[in-house]
Amino acid sequence: MSEPMQRQPVQQKSVQQKIGNIALLVADYDDAIAFYTSKLQFSLIADTDLGDGKRWIEIAPPNSNGSHLLLAKASNAQQQAAVGNQTGGRVFLFLHTNDFWRDYHAMQAKGVKFNEQPREESYGTVAVFEDLYGNKWDLLQLHPN
Helix, strand or coil: CCCCCCCCCCCCCCCCCCCCEEEEEECCHHHHHHHHHHHCCCEEEEEEEEECCEEEEEEECCCCCCCEEEEEECCCHHHHHHCCCCCCCCEEEEEECCCHHHHHHHHHHCCCEECCCCEEECCEEEEEEECCCCCEEEEEEECCC
16 A cells, blocks of 8 residues: 655745736727837837738837737727727826937927927926827836935
């Protein structure tokens, strides 16, 4: 008769999660790619044809090690109505930079629409801008802690 196997205690892994992608509704894949890569200098990470007019498109800011934007083409009336207004008119995304003035002037020169003049806040330098569909973004350089 063999001895029953002793179960070793299971070591719990610490929770490790991250947001991989954030879906951004767009009216047209190619127009969105052109805006983000030419005006904001984002990198095209992936552009895979999924068939039936669908594509898997990921973009990210230069030298980013965080989440990617997943460009999702609106496919019905409800989604089309949300293009450019995914957050009910509030700032949707926050583009952090290590040089606010470099990026602000470069974006202005490429025709990016800013909704306000840059301002200094307790947390950093910031200005709200719009993407090609009207989604509001913060361009933000945080103050060092």
